[in-house]
Amino acid sequence: xxxxxxxxxxxxxxxxxxxxxxxxxxxxxxxxxxxxxxxxxxxxxxxxxxxxxxxxxxxxxxxxxxxxxxxxxxxxxxxxxxxxxxxxxxxxxxxxxxxxxxxxxxxxxxxxxxxxxxxxxxxxxxxxxxxxxxxxxxxxxxxxxxxxxxxxxxxxxxxxxxxxxxxxxxxxxxxxxxxxxxxxxxxxxxxxxxxxxxxxxxxxxxxxxxxxxxxxxxxxxxxxxxxxxxxxxxxxxxxxxxxxxxxxxxxxxxxxxxxxxxxxxxxxxxxxxxxx
Amino acid sequence: xxxxxxxxxxxxxxxxxxxxxxxxxxxxxxxxxxxxxxxxxxxxxxxxxxxxxxxxxxxxxxxxxxxxxxxxxxxxxxxxxxxxxxxxxxxxxxxxxxxxxxxxxxxxxxxxxxxxxxxxxxxxxxxxxxxxxxxxxxxxxxxxxxxxxxxxxxxxxxxxxxxxxxxxxxxxxxxxxxxxxxxxxxxxxxxxxxxxxxxxxxxxxxxxxxxxxxxxxxxxxxxxxxxxxxxxxxxxxxxxxxxxxxxxxxxxxxxxxxxxxxxxxxxxxxxxxxxxxxxxxxxxxxxxxxxxxxxxxxxxxxxxxxxxxxxxxxxxxxxxxxxxxxxxxxxxxxxxxxxxxxxxxxxxxxxxxxxxxxxxxxxxxxxxxxxxxxxxxxxxxxxxxxxxxxxxxxxxxxxxxxxxxxxxxxxxxxxxxxxxxxxxxxxxxxxxxxx
Ligand SMILES: Cc1ncc(COP(=O)(O)O)c(C=O)c1O
Numbered sequence: 001x002x003x004x005x006x007x008x009x010x011x012x013x014x015x016x017x018x019x020x021x022x023x024x025x026x027x028x029x030x031x032x033x034x035x036x037x038x039x040x041x042x043x044x045x046x047x048x049x050x051x052x053x054x055x056x057x058x059x060x061x062x063x064x065x066x067x068x069x070x071x072x073x074x075x076x077x078x079x080x081x082x083x084x085x086x087x088x089x090x091x092x093x094x095x096x097x098x099x100x101x102x103x104x105x106x107x108x109x110x111x112x113x114x115x116x117x118x119x120x121x122x123x124x125x126x127x128x129x130x131x132x133x134x135x136x137x138x139x140x141x142x143x144x145x146x147x148x149x150x151x152x153x154x155x156x157x158x159x160x161x162x163x164x165x166x167x168x169x170x171x172x173x174x175x176x177x178x179x180x181x182x183x184x185x186x187x188x189x190x191x192x193x194x195x196x197x198x199x200x201x202x203x204x205x206x207x208x209x210x211x212x213x214x215x216x217x218x219x220x221x222x223x224x225x226x227x228x229x230x231x232x233x234x235x236x237x238x239x240x241x242x243x244x245x246x247x248x249x250x251x252x253x254x255x256x257x258x259x260x261x262x263x264x265x266x267x268x269x270x271x272x273x274x275x276x
Numbered sequence: 277x278x279x280x281x282x283x284x285x286x287x288x289x290x291x292x293x294x295x296x297x298x299x300x301x302x303x304x305x306x307x308x309x310x311x312x313x314x315x316x317x318x319x320x321x322x323x324x325x326x327x328x329x330x331x332x333x334x335x336x337x338x339x340x341x342x343x344x345x346x347x348x349x350x351x352x353x354x355x356x357x358x359x360x361x362x363x364x365x366x367x368x369x370x371x372x373x374x375x376x377x378x379x380x381x382x383x384x385x386x387x388x389x390x391x392x393x394x395x396x397x398x399x400x401x402x403x404x405x406x407x408x409x410x411x412x413x414x415x416x417x418x419x420x421x422x423x424x425x426x427x428x429x430x431x432x433x434x435x436x437x438x439x440x441x442x443x444x445x446x447x448x449x450x451x452x453x454x455x456x457x458x459x460x461x462x463x464x465x466x467x468x469x470x471x472x473x474x475x476x477x478x479x480x481x482x483x484x485x486x487x488x489x490x491x492x493x494x495x496x497x498x499x500x501x502x503x504x505x506x507x508x509x510x511x512x513x514x515x516x517x518x519x520x521x522x523x524x525x526x527x528x529x530x531x532x533x534x535x536x537x538x539x540x541x542x543x544x545x546x547x548x549x550x551x552x553x554x555x556x557x558x559x560x561x562x563x564x565x566x567x568x569x570x571x572x573x574x575x576x577x578x579x580x581x582x583x584x585x586x587x588x589x590x591x592x593x594x595x596x597x598x599x600x601x602x603x604x605x606x607x608x609x610x611x612x613x614x615x616x617x618x619x620x621x622x623x624x625x626x627x628x629x630x631x632x633x634x635x636x637x638x639x640x641x642x643x644x645x646x647x648x649x650x651x652x653x654x655x656x657x658x659x660x661x662x663x664x665x666x667x668x669x670x671x672x673x674x675x676x677x678x679x680x681x682x683x684x685x686x687x688x689x690x691x692x693x694x695x696x697x698x699x700x701x702x703x704x705x706x707x708x709x710x711x
Binding site: 130157 | 301302303304305306307308309310313450451456460463464467468470471572585586587588589590595597599600601602
């Protein structure tokens with residue numbers, strides 16, 4: 001298999017992977033937000049396709065998903081939005097399996113993966129699709145040259161880790177702590193240990209769940225991560241914009257500034273000689 | 277990996293990886309997978325193989341604490357009314373007032389055997405939460421219950437019961453504040469505290485091994501039905517009728533006849549398939565069938581009869597959903613049936629033609645509530661009233677066994693209000709007592 005675009009995004013130092021929920025609070029706003037995040041230094045965009053039952057999500061992203069669904073976001077509108085995005089970084093679709101499974105005329109992941117590939121998606125993160133249920137999705141992704149990114153949890157056993165690494169392309173998503181997504185003030189103390197387990201993985205390792213500041217990004221990269229994944233901290237800014245009725249540009253500026261802080265922080269985490 | 281090795285015992289509908297045909301499976305976040313695998317292992321060792329005498333312990337406790345066996349009562353007046361023999365399996369007489377204790381006690385006890393230190397559970401109507409709180413008080417385990425805000429408001433007596441048993445009750449404010457949201461939130465708690473916590477799921481839903489394990493704890497219902505039918509009827513029933521929300525009383529009432537029950541220590545022959553017994557799953561028809569796709573709402577909870585295949589709460593099953601795959605809000609006058617999904621084994625048995633899904637609307641259930649109360653002296657739960665209501669449509673010669681999954685004390689406020697509002701036949705007038 002050829003080296004993926006997503007993987008290549010980790011080539012120039014620590015990568016910033018940025019999540020927002022598509023359609024929160026509108027498709028037009030998401031387009032501006034994503035472009036701002038990329039201007040701020042985002043290397044991979046993780047664009048959430050909202051599902052009504054987001055079991056892996058904390059309150060912040062649950063509320064984002066609710067706003068997006070109320071504003072009418074659908075899988076079709078999502079693909080339109082992806083086609084419409086004017087960015088030159090890879091886009092990962094983050095969603096739950098039922099939406100992928102239902103899309104098109106035949107049940108199963110094939111049709112959505114094909115449509116997503118066609119729209120310009122480069123890979124998938126599907127939090128309710130553990131590796132043991134992933135066969136059809138994995139096959140569909142392979143067929144269309146997309147990466148299927150698995151989440152390694154603090155509880156993941158060595159046997160499960162091995163079967164995940166067998167199938168992971170793009171990068172491996174290291175869940176930094178137990179529980180659900182959500183911004184936290186401190187980096188989980190288990191992060192170095194979690195990364196150490198993945199020392200021999202032949203894909204980049206990006207840590208998510210709880211990272212919200214440049215300082216935390218620095219710490220995570222200093223612990224050996226190849227990238228940081230940030231979601232709830234951006235969504236907090238978007239939620240504040242909705243609550244206070246702020247203009248889209250102002251929210252976009254704040255998102256860009258946070259992305260820049262995170263990216264700079266991540267760079268500082270590298271040992272001196274490796275910094276650019 | 278998933279289609280391998282059918283277990284060898286009996287006529288099993290699931291494989292080791294927990295699939296019922298294409299249904300079932302383990303669609304949960306990775307953080308929970310090790311706990312789910314640990315549980316699957318414990319299920320096989322303790323529940324199927326009676327390791328450390330677990331099942332003996334369970335059977336003794338469900339007798340001594342729960343009050344099993346529950347009677348099979350001949351409903352003389354209904355039998356006369358319909359012209360065939362009607363028998364009632366009296367889960368309303370189980371401790372706590374519903375079949376829920378069979379599962380709750382089994383799982384809390386299993387959690388103890390596994391060395392877990394904390395219990396979480398979701399509840400809709402509050403019956404499963406109450407049963408879990410009772411079992412936790414009895415077995416000395418800390419207990420936290422998640423319950424949608426709407427359900428907290430409409431099932432207050434059960435909230436108080438849970439609190440009195442010293443359980444924490446956490447109202448869930450997101451979404452419509454009913455069972456679906458309560459399950460989501462309990463999964464999130466479990467994902468956060470997975471190292472020492474067991475999630476006592478309340479029905480035959482969720483990732484493997486829950487659907488199989490909950491069925492097996494509930495299978496004491498049909499195990500007794502078979503014995504009691506032999507002793508009291510001198511034959512197996514022509515049909516067994518049970519309501520279906522998630523489907524735990526349903527699978528409990530059907531499992532021995534299907535031949536899928538696997539709880540250790542069952543009487544000789546009681547887990548052999550009995551293909552001549554018709555199995556009818558009565559769903560909540562609500563106010564009308566179908567899904568309003570534009571509104572994302574179903575005025576019913578008839579996922580077996582009208583749902584489409586999809587993935588929810590850890591399993592592939594039949595669901596009420598939009599064409600895009602968003603799960604819709606369901607409806608039933610009975611909170612315990614108000615759920616957009618159903619157990620994967622039931623979905624499979626319906627496709628196989630072994631279980632027939634039927635449904636009964638809100639009004640017919642309310643009428644049946646009053647009929648059983650007036651004519652047999654038994655106040656059924658609104659959920660169970662759906663099963664009782666189906667007798668009006670049953671066309672066979674009997675005998676028929678109806679599973680009365682619970683008692684209706686919890687529903688009195690709803691029934692009085694709804695009966696007056698809808699002018700339900702047979703409802704007593706209450707106006708004179710109003711202040
Ligand atoms: C008395 C009673 N019957 C039935 C049900 C529905 O659950 P299940 O379909 O799992 O039996 C409930 C749920 O609360 C209940 O309380």
